[in-house]
Amino acid sequence: MTKNDKVIFICGAPHSGSTLLGLILGSHSTCFYGGEINKIQFLNIEEEHEDKYCKMCGSSCPIWNNFDVSDKKGIYQQLSDLSHKPNIIDSTKNVDWLKLNYKNLNSTQSSYLIYILRDGRAVFNSQQRKYKNINPNELIEKWIIHVRSTNSFYDTFEGKKIKIHYEELSLKPEETVKKLCNFLEISYEESMIQYYLHKHHPLGGNTGTQYLIIKAQDDVKENTPIKLSERNKYYYSDHPLEIKLDLRWKKELNKDLKKLFEIKAGSLNESFQWDD
Ligand SMILES: [Zn+2]
Numbered sequence: 001m002t003k004n005d006k007v008i009f010i011c012g013a014p015h016s017g018s019t020l021l022g023l024i025l026g027s028h029s030t031c032f033y034g035g036e037i038n039k040i041q042f043l044n045i046e047e048e049h050e051d052k053y054c055k056m057c058g059s060s061c062p063i064w065n066n067f068d069v070s071d072k073k074g075i076y077q078q079l080s081d082l083s084h085k086p087n088i089i090d091s092t093k094n095v096d097w098l099k100l101n102y103k104n105l106n107s108t109q110s111s112y113l114i115y116i117l118r119d120g121r122a123v124f125n126s127q128q129r130k131y132k133n134i135n136p137n138e139l140i141e142k143w144i145i146h147v148r149s150t151n152s153f154y155d156t157f158e159g160k161k162i163k164i165h166y167e168e169l170s171l172k173p174e175e176t177v178k179k180l181c182n183f184l185e186i187s188y189e190e191s192m193i194q195y196y197l198h199k200h201h202p203l204g205g206n207t208g209t210q211y212l213i214i215k216a217q218d219d220v221k222e223n224t225p226i227k228l229s230e231r232n233k234y235y236y237s238d239h240p241l242e243i244k245l246d247l248r249w250k251k252e253l254n255k256d257l258k259k260l261f262e263i264k265a266g267s268l269n270e271s272f273q274w275d276d
Pocket of ligand 1 (some may be wrong): 054055056057058060061062063064200201202
Protein backbone atom coordinates (compact mmCIF):
# COMPACT_ATOMS: atom_id res chain seq x y z
CA MET A 1 0.00 0.00 0.00
CA THR A 2 1.21 3.51 -0.87
CA LYS A 3 -0.17 6.18 1.41
CA ASN A 4 -1.82 9.07 -0.40
CA ASP A 5 -0.05 12.21 0.74
CA LYS A 6 -1.02 15.08 -1.58
CA VAL A 7 -4.08 15.71 -3.69
CA ILE A 8 -3.38 18.33 -6.33
CA PHE A 9 -6.41 19.85 -8.02
CA ILE A 10 -5.99 21.74 -11.28
CA CYS A 11 -8.97 23.99 -11.97
CA GLY A 12 -9.83 26.49 -14.69
CA ALA A 13 -11.95 26.88 -17.81
CA PRO A 14 -11.91 24.01 -20.31
CA HIS A 15 -9.30 24.52 -23.08
CA SER A 16 -6.93 26.32 -20.73
CA GLY A 17 -3.96 23.97 -20.84
CA SER A 18 -4.79 21.83 -17.81
CA THR A 19 -4.03 18.60 -19.67
CA LEU A 20 -0.56 19.86 -20.52
CA LEU A 21 0.05 20.95 -16.93
CA GLY A 22 -1.31 17.68 -15.53
CA LEU A 23 0.94 15.64 -17.78
CA ILE A 24 4.00 17.68 -16.83
CA LEU A 25 3.35 17.39 -13.09
CA GLY A 26 2.35 13.75 -13.55
CA SER A 27 5.85 13.14 -14.94
CA HIS A 28 7.32 13.76 -11.50
CA SER A 29 8.57 10.56 -9.87
CA THR A 30 6.18 10.97 -6.90
CA CYS A 31 3.08 12.04 -8.83
CA PHE A 32 0.31 10.31 -10.74
CA TYR A 33 -1.92 12.30 -13.10
CA GLY A 34 -5.36 10.71 -13.40
CA GLY A 35 -6.72 13.22 -15.91
CA GLU A 36 -10.26 14.47 -15.34
CA ILE A 37 -11.05 12.01 -12.62
CA ASN A 38 -14.78 12.75 -12.62
CA LYS A 39 -14.81 10.64 -15.79
CA ILE A 40 -14.83 7.58 -13.53
CA GLN A 41 -18.62 7.87 -13.87
CA PHE A 42 -18.20 6.34 -17.35
CA LEU A 43 -15.85 3.49 -16.43
CA ASN A 44 -18.51 0.86 -15.94
CA ILE A 45 -21.22 1.92 -18.34
CA GLU A 46 -22.43 -0.64 -20.86
CA GLU A 47 -22.47 1.44 -24.03
CA GLU A 48 -19.39 2.76 -25.82
CA HIS A 49 -18.33 6.22 -24.68
CA GLU A 50 -15.20 8.23 -25.49
CA ASP A 51 -14.48 8.81 -21.81
CA LYS A 52 -14.84 5.22 -20.76
CA TYR A 53 -11.17 4.33 -21.17
CA CYS A 54 -7.69 5.55 -20.37
CA LYS A 55 -6.69 7.82 -23.24
CA MET A 56 -3.36 6.03 -23.61
CA CYS A 57 -4.14 2.36 -23.04
CA GLY A 58 -7.71 2.03 -24.22
CA SER A 59 -9.37 -1.03 -22.73
CA SER A 60 -6.17 -2.52 -21.32
CA CYS A 61 -5.10 -0.02 -18.67
CA PRO A 62 -3.22 -1.31 -15.62
CA ILE A 63 -4.65 1.52 -13.50
CA TRP A 64 -8.22 2.17 -14.58
CA ASN A 65 -9.04 -1.45 -15.31
CA ASN A 66 -8.31 -2.20 -11.68
CA PHE A 67 -10.05 0.83 -10.27
CA ASP A 68 -13.10 -0.01 -8.17
CA VAL A 69 -15.64 2.82 -8.07
CA SER A 70 -17.32 1.32 -5.01
CA ASP A 71 -14.13 1.08 -2.95
CA LYS A 72 -14.62 2.92 0.33
CA LYS A 73 -11.01 3.96 0.88
CA GLY A 74 -11.46 6.98 -1.38
CA ILE A 75 -10.54 7.80 -4.95
CA TYR A 76 -7.13 9.32 -4.30
CA GLN A 77 -5.97 6.67 -1.84
CA GLN A 78 -6.99 3.99 -4.30
CA LEU A 79 -5.05 5.72 -7.10
CA SER A 80 -1.97 5.95 -4.88
CA ASP A 81 -2.23 2.20 -4.28
CA LEU A 82 -2.63 1.41 -7.96
CA SER A 83 0.07 3.80 -9.25
CA HIS A 84 2.43 3.42 -6.26
CA LYS A 85 2.71 7.23 -6.17
CA PRO A 86 1.89 9.24 -3.04
CA ASN A 87 0.70 12.36 -4.89
CA ILE A 88 -2.37 12.36 -7.11
CA ILE A 89 -3.32 15.06 -9.63
CA ASP A 90 -6.93 15.64 -10.68
CA SER A 91 -7.75 18.17 -13.44
CA THR A 92 -11.53 17.90 -13.30
CA LYS A 93 -12.95 21.37 -14.10
CA ASN A 94 -16.42 20.76 -12.73
CA VAL A 95 -16.66 22.90 -9.61
CA ASP A 96 -19.23 20.70 -7.83
CA TRP A 97 -16.85 17.75 -8.20
CA LEU A 98 -13.98 19.82 -6.82
CA LYS A 99 -16.01 20.99 -3.83
CA LEU A 100 -17.19 17.50 -2.98
CA ASN A 101 -13.84 15.76 -3.32
CA TYR A 102 -12.00 18.51 -1.48
CA LYS A 103 -14.50 18.21 1.36
CA ASN A 104 -14.10 14.42 1.45
CA LEU A 105 -10.33 14.50 2.04
CA ASN A 106 -9.19 13.32 5.45
CA SER A 107 -6.77 15.11 7.76
CA THR A 108 -3.71 13.18 6.56
CA GLN A 109 -4.19 14.25 2.94
CA SER A 110 -2.79 17.68 2.03
CA SER A 111 -4.66 19.60 -0.63
CA TYR A 112 -3.26 21.93 -3.27
CA LEU A 113 -5.16 23.95 -5.83
CA ILE A 114 -3.64 25.25 -9.05
CA TYR A 115 -5.82 27.62 -11.04
CA ILE A 116 -4.66 27.68 -14.65
CA LEU A 117 -5.64 30.91 -16.38
CA ARG A 118 -5.76 31.37 -20.12
CA ASP A 119 -6.88 34.37 -22.13
CA GLY A 120 -10.65 33.95 -22.55
CA ARG A 121 -10.39 34.88 -26.22
CA ALA A 122 -8.15 31.87 -26.84
CA VAL A 123 -10.56 29.62 -24.96
CA PHE A 124 -13.46 31.06 -26.96
CA ASN A 125 -11.59 30.37 -30.20
CA SER A 126 -10.86 26.75 -29.25
CA GLN A 127 -14.52 26.25 -28.48
CA GLN A 128 -15.58 27.90 -31.72
CA ARG A 129 -13.45 25.36 -33.52
CA LYS A 130 -14.79 22.41 -31.57
CA TYR A 131 -18.46 23.33 -31.27
CA LYS A 132 -19.28 24.81 -34.65
CA ASN A 133 -23.03 24.48 -34.18
CA ILE A 134 -23.30 26.32 -30.89
CA ASN A 135 -24.17 30.00 -30.87
CA PRO A 136 -21.11 32.15 -29.98
CA ASN A 137 -23.14 34.03 -27.36
CA GLU A 138 -23.83 30.78 -25.61
CA LEU A 139 -20.16 29.79 -25.60
CA ILE A 140 -19.17 33.11 -24.05
CA GLU A 141 -21.92 32.85 -21.44
CA LYS A 142 -20.75 29.37 -20.52
CA TRP A 143 -17.21 30.67 -20.05
CA ILE A 144 -18.47 33.50 -17.82
CA ILE A 145 -20.48 31.14 -15.61
CA HIS A 146 -17.62 28.67 -15.32
CA VAL A 147 -15.05 31.36 -14.51
CA ARG A 148 -17.29 32.95 -11.86
CA SER A 149 -17.87 29.67 -10.08
CA THR A 150 -14.19 28.67 -10.32
CA ASN A 151 -13.17 32.07 -8.94
CA SER A 152 -15.45 31.65 -5.96
CA PHE A 153 -14.20 28.10 -5.31
CA TYR A 154 -10.61 29.37 -5.46
CA ASP A 155 -11.35 32.23 -3.08
CA THR A 156 -12.89 29.95 -0.46
CA PHE A 157 -10.38 27.08 -0.84
CA GLU A 158 -8.53 26.68 2.44
CA GLY A 159 -5.59 24.52 1.31
CA LYS A 160 -2.52 25.86 -0.47
CA LYS A 161 -3.38 27.60 -3.72
CA ILE A 162 -1.72 29.35 -6.65
CA LYS A 163 -2.69 30.89 -9.99
CA ILE A 164 -0.60 30.48 -13.12
CA HIS A 165 -1.07 31.53 -16.72
CA TYR A 166 -1.08 28.89 -19.47
CA GLU A 167 0.87 31.39 -21.60
CA GLU A 168 3.56 31.68 -18.94
CA LEU A 169 3.81 27.89 -18.71
CA SER A 170 4.24 27.61 -22.48
CA LEU A 171 6.75 30.41 -22.85
CA LYS A 172 8.86 29.60 -19.79
CA PRO A 173 8.10 25.97 -18.95
CA GLU A 174 11.18 25.34 -16.86
CA GLU A 175 10.82 28.45 -14.73
CA THR A 176 7.08 27.94 -14.26
CA VAL A 177 7.38 24.25 -13.40
CA LYS A 178 10.14 25.04 -10.88
CA LYS A 179 7.84 27.57 -9.28
CA LEU A 180 5.04 24.99 -9.13
CA CYS A 181 7.30 22.30 -7.66
CA ASN A 182 8.29 24.74 -4.99
CA PHE A 183 4.62 25.45 -4.30
CA LEU A 184 3.84 21.70 -4.17
CA GLU A 185 6.84 21.03 -1.93
CA ILE A 186 8.33 18.48 -4.30
CA SER A 187 11.79 18.65 -5.86
CA TYR A 188 12.07 19.85 -9.46
CA GLU A 189 12.99 17.05 -11.88
CA GLU A 190 14.39 18.01 -15.27
CA SER A 191 12.65 15.26 -17.19
CA MET A 192 9.19 16.58 -16.23
CA ILE A 193 9.20 19.01 -19.16
CA GLN A 194 9.55 16.05 -21.51
CA TYR A 195 6.23 14.71 -20.30
CA TYR A 196 5.70 12.87 -23.59
CA LEU A 197 8.50 10.44 -22.73
CA HIS A 198 6.76 9.25 -19.55
CA LYS A 199 3.94 6.75 -19.09
CA HIS A 200 0.55 8.31 -18.38
CA HIS A 201 -2.97 7.08 -17.73
CA PRO A 202 -5.33 10.05 -18.09
CA LEU A 203 -9.11 9.89 -18.29
CA GLY A 204 -10.56 12.62 -20.51
CA GLY A 205 -8.61 15.77 -21.33
CA ASN A 206 -7.29 17.43 -24.44
CA THR A 207 -6.65 15.00 -27.25
CA GLY A 208 -4.27 17.27 -29.15
CA THR A 209 -1.88 17.52 -26.21
CA GLN A 210 -2.13 13.79 -25.57
CA TYR A 211 -1.46 13.08 -29.23
CA LEU A 212 2.11 14.24 -28.71
CA ILE A 213 2.64 11.29 -26.36
CA ILE A 214 1.36 8.93 -29.02
CA LYS A 215 3.77 10.55 -31.45
CA ALA A 216 6.68 9.99 -29.10
CA GLN A 217 5.83 6.46 -27.92
CA ASP A 218 5.26 3.69 -30.43
CA ASP A 219 3.61 1.25 -28.04
CA VAL A 220 0.90 3.75 -27.10
CA LYS A 221 -0.10 4.07 -30.75
CA GLU A 222 -1.45 0.52 -30.81
CA ASN A 223 -3.91 0.84 -27.94
CA THR A 224 -5.02 4.44 -27.73
CA PRO A 225 -8.67 5.16 -28.45
CA ILE A 226 -7.76 8.70 -29.59
CA LYS A 227 -8.95 9.78 -33.01
CA LEU A 228 -7.97 13.25 -34.02
CA SER A 229 -10.59 15.43 -35.62
CA GLU A 230 -9.65 16.46 -39.12
CA ARG A 231 -9.56 20.07 -38.11
CA ASN A 232 -6.88 19.60 -35.49
CA LYS A 233 -4.86 17.08 -37.39
CA TYR A 234 -2.93 19.51 -39.53
CA TYR A 235 -1.85 21.50 -36.54
CA TYR A 236 -0.63 18.72 -34.31
CA SER A 237 0.94 16.62 -37.02
CA ASP A 238 3.54 19.37 -37.53
CA HIS A 239 3.66 20.26 -33.88
CA PRO A 240 7.12 19.72 -32.41
CA LEU A 241 7.24 17.70 -29.21
CA GLU A 242 8.50 20.69 -27.29
CA ILE A 243 5.98 22.86 -25.48
CA LYS A 244 4.82 25.72 -27.67
CA LEU A 245 2.48 28.63 -27.01
CA ASP A 246 -0.79 28.25 -28.93
CA LEU A 247 -1.95 31.70 -30.06
CA ARG A 248 -4.11 30.55 -32.96
CA TRP A 249 -6.96 32.69 -31.71
CA LYS A 250 -5.24 35.89 -32.84
CA LYS A 251 -5.55 34.85 -36.48
CA GLU A 252 -8.58 32.61 -36.37
CA LEU A 253 -11.04 34.69 -34.36
CA ASN A 254 -12.66 37.25 -36.65
CA LYS A 255 -13.21 40.92 -35.75
CA ASP A 256 -16.90 40.54 -34.98
CA LEU A 257 -16.31 37.67 -32.61
CA LYS A 258 -13.46 39.50 -30.88
CA LYS A 259 -15.79 42.45 -30.41
CA LEU A 260 -18.62 40.28 -29.14
CA PHE A 261 -16.32 38.69 -26.58
CA GLU A 262 -15.03 42.09 -25.50
CA ILE A 263 -18.52 43.44 -24.92
CA LYS A 264 -19.80 40.43 -23.01
CA ALA A 265 -16.75 39.26 -21.11
CA GLY A 266 -14.03 41.90 -21.47
CA SER A 267 -14.01 42.97 -17.84
CA LEU A 268 -14.04 39.43 -16.44
CA ASN A 269 -11.22 38.56 -18.85
CA GLU A 270 -8.93 41.27 -17.44
CA SER A 271 -7.07 38.95 -15.07
CA PHE A 272 -6.82 36.27 -17.81
CA GLN A 273 -5.73 38.53 -20.64
CA TRP A 274 -2.38 37.90 -22.31
CA ASP A 275 -1.36 40.52 -24.86
CA ASP A 276 2.29 39.72 -25.57
ZN1 LIG B 1 -3.71 3.57 -19.02
